[in-house]
Amino acid sequence: MKPKQKDLIRYLLKQKEPTHAQQIALAINTSIRTVKNYVSDINNGGQKIILSSPHGYSAVPNLAIALLGDKTSTTPQNYSDRVHYIIKKMLIEHQSLNVFDLCENLFISYSTLKAELTKMNKTFRQYNIQVVTHNETLLIQGAEKDKRRLTSAIIFEETSYNFIDLTVLERSFDKQSIIVLETIIKRLFSKYHYYLNDFSFMNLLLHFLILIERVQNGKYLSEHQHIVIENAHESNLVKELCAAIESSFAVRLNANETSEIYILLKTNTNYNLTSNFSELKEIVSNDVLEMTQDVAQSIFAMYAINLNNDTFIIPFALHLDNLLVRVRQHKLNKNPLLHSIRTNCSIIYEIAIFVSIKLADEYDIHINEDEIAFLALHIGTEIERQKVNQSKLKCILLCPDYMGLESKLYNQLLLNFNNDITIIKTISQLNQIDDTTFDLLFSTIEMPPTIDYNVIVISPFHFANQKSNIYKKIDEARTNAKKQILKQNFDRYFSKELFYSGLEFADKYQLIQQIGSEMEQQGLVSNHYIENVCERENASSTRFDQIAIPHSVYMDAAQTSVAVIVNPKGIPWDNNLVPIVLLIAINSMDKTIFTALYSALVSLFDDPQTISQIKKAANFAAFKKIIHHHM
Numbered sequence: 001m002k003p004k005q006k007d008l009i010r011y012l013l014k015q016k017e018p019t020h021a022q023q024i025a026l027a028i029n030t031s032i033r034t035v036k037n038y039v040s041d042i043n044n045g046g047q048k049i050i051l052s053s054p055h056g057y058s059a060v061p062n063l064a065i066a067l068l069g070d071k072t073s074t075t076p077q078n079y080s081d082r083v084h085y086i087i088k089k090m091l092i093e094h095q096s097l098n099v100f101d102l103c104e105n106l107f108i109s110y111s112t113l114k115a116e117l118t119k120m121n122k123t124f125r126q127y128n129i130q131v132v133t134h135n136e137t138l139l140i141q142g143a144e145k146d147k148r149r150l151t152s153a154i155i156f157e158e159t160s161y162n163f164i165d166l167t168v169l170e171r172s173f174d175k176q177s178i179i180v181l182e183t184i185i186k187r188l189f190s191k192y193h194y195y196l197n198d199f200s201f202m203n204l205l206l207h208f209l210i211l212i213e214r215v216q217n218g219k220y221l222s223e224h225q226h227i228v229i230e231n232a233h234e235s236n237l238v239k240e241l242c243a244a245i246e247s248s249f250a251v252r253l254n255a256n257e258t259s260e261i262y263i264l265l266k267t268n269t270n271y272n273l274t275s276n277f278s279e280l281k282e283i284v285s286n287d288v289l290e291m292t293q294d295v296a297q298s299i300f301a302m303y304a305i306n307l308n309n310d311t312f313i314i315p316f317a318l319h320l321d322n323l324l325v326r327v328r329q330h331k332l333n334k335n336p337l338l339h340s341i342r343t344n345c346s347i348i349y350e351i352a353i354f355v356s357i358k359l360a361d362e363y364d365i366h367i368n369e370d371e372i373a374f375l376a377l378h379i380g381t382e383i384e385r386q387k388v389n390q391s392k393l394k395c396i397l398l399c400p401d402y403m404g405l406e407s408k409l410y411n412q413l414l415l416n417f418n419n420d421i422t423i424i425k426t427i428s429q430l431n432q433i434d435d436t437t438f439d440l441l442f443s444t445i446e447m448p449p450t451i452d453y454n455v456i457v458i459s460p461f462h463f464a465n466q467k468s469n470i471y472k473k474i475d476e477a478r479t480n481a482k483k484q485i486l487k488q489n490f491d492r493y494f495s496k497e498l499f500y501s502g503l504e505f506a507d508k509y510q511l512i513q514q515i516g517s518e519m520e521q522q523g524l525v526s527n528h529y530i531e532n533v534c535e536r537e538n539a540s541s542t543r544f545d546q547i548a549i550p551h552s553v554y555m556d557a558a559q560t561s562v563a564v565i566v567n568p569k570g571i572p573w574d575n576n577l578v579p580i581v582l583l584i585a586i587n588s589m590d591k592t593i594f595t596a597l598y599s600a601l602v603s604l605f606d607d608p609q610t611i612s613q614i615k616k617a618a619n620f621a622a623f624k625k626i627i628h629h630h631m
Contacts, residue, residue: 018056352376482600496620557585579615
């Protein structure tokens with residue numbers, strides 16, 4: 001299956017409703033004709049995986065997911081698959097590969113193999129690994145530690161969205177070995193009161209399996225890394241764990257392997273800790289504790305979000321302590337939720353970027369996107385916990401009171417949607433609304449078409465059947481509330497002086513430099529703005545499909561402004577083309593509405609139809625008209 005066909009299937013799986021070919025073509029950057037051909041090819045396999053209707057295309061979830069994960073073909077079909085095949089054969093199965101036999105097994109020519117080996121060596125340079133040919137046999141050159149890193153990376157790459165589970169491990173390792181090792185880890189971690197989240201557990205299991213497999217075949221770490229374990233509790237755990245592995249797998253672990261196991265433990269585990277601040281001081285250093293408190297204070301100063309309480313400080317300090325160990329040992333973790341967090345929790349991820357830059361400056365380290373997403377999980381969890389009534393939608397319930405229906409509906413709404421709504425008023429007639437300001441009206445009676453309220457008509461009966469529709473309406477109301485902020489402030493943030501159509505740039509940095517300089521000349525931003533935007537961009541790309549929203553993490557602009565750059569041909573952004581770029585500068589006075597503004601922009605430009613119209617806007621007046629139409 002072609003990569004674009006996989007992109008098409010993944011795109012449809014994310015859609016809640018059927019999608020027209022034109023929208024799909026925009027999303028995966030191809031033509032409508034090609035989309036239709038892809039659908040035909042995908043459905044030619046015998047099962048109708050993509051359904052067609054007058055409303056557009058939709059994917060059958062179980063069949064589509066199965067097709068994306070289909071590994072039944074025994075012959076690798078492309079370069080990526082062949083890389084995985086070769087590395088697993090050599091480093092996990094320890095097979096000797098003759099180049100001509102390999103060409104025959106893979107159904108490729110010798111010249112193709114040579115070209116792909118050259119390409120592989122460029123890719124593997126980051127692992128200090130090289131694949132060479134000697135006497136017509138492939139050999140892998142490099143340190144044992146680097147070979148293990150490469151093995152881990154290859155197994156992660158094989159999985160969709162970098163998610164490792166037992167099924168994935170069973171493709172590369174003996175099932176019984178996995179069961180035995182899983183039992184050992186769970187038993188000893190429970191005994192010594194150590195905690196592993198699901199991601200860390202699978203990561204630890206993978207690296208232990210690689211270690212055992214290599215040692216069983218006489219491949220020991222040669223680099224001297226003997227570490228003295230000063231903590232008696234940790235030392236006892238490592239000794240018992242190593243003894244259990246040696247006994248169960250008939251191997252002998254030298255001092256280097258023992259140190260490697262200790263490092264893997266330190267980078268993946270936390271000691272089980274109650275919400276006890278004094279106990280925390282015994283586990284993490286004062287430096288880490290002070291930095292955690294500084295992070296909380298900085299988030300409050302920048303975003304007006306208060307995280308300075310034990311429910312955030314304690315777990316974040318433990319996480320930061322482990323993160324610093326991982327960075328220094330070059331064992332950063334994969335985060336299978338990275339894509340989801342970046343896409344669906346943009347403001348939380350933005351705060352995490354701000355924190356990562358602060359930590360990088362303080363400790364002179366680099367924090368990758370996977371680890372940034374873990375920071376976002378801690379921040380987002382605490383923000384979610386702090387949800388209070390002012391963050392909920394203000395609702396009115398319109399229900400004529402008969403046989404206690406009003407009370408029954410009121411209780412059902414709060415019981416099911418208490419985290420999202422607060423009912424500020426119950427009425428029996430429409431004219432009782434008066435001048436009340438609210439976000440959503442729940443009504444048991446149909447509304448006249450002239451009513452301009454955001455209304456959801458509900459039945460007093462069969463409430464369970466209406467839940468999904470209510471959730472949908474609540475989400476729409478939230479989105480509308482954010483869009484209203486954008487609509488009300490449009491003329492403050494956008495101007496014809498900062499609208500550019502048809503400009504071409506060599507890359508994103510040229511755009512940031514050129515447009516940022518014009519914003520500086522207009523007195524909107526400081527002379528540090530361009531540098532700060534590039535710093536944010538280097539931490540993690542601000543591209544969302546067909547739009548990029550570059551900005552600084554510092555809200556120090558003289559005036560909140562949004563520069564709009566459109567080019568239907570596309571502007572180079574990393575390895576992609578985006579037709580629309582919004583270069584944002586935020587003034588500190590607007591930081592309380594930054595969350596809503598940013599979310600509204602991402603949401604507004606998430607619609608392919610909106611993108612298609614805006615990228616053709618020749619002037620500011622046309623752009624403004626399109627925006628107001630979609631708000």
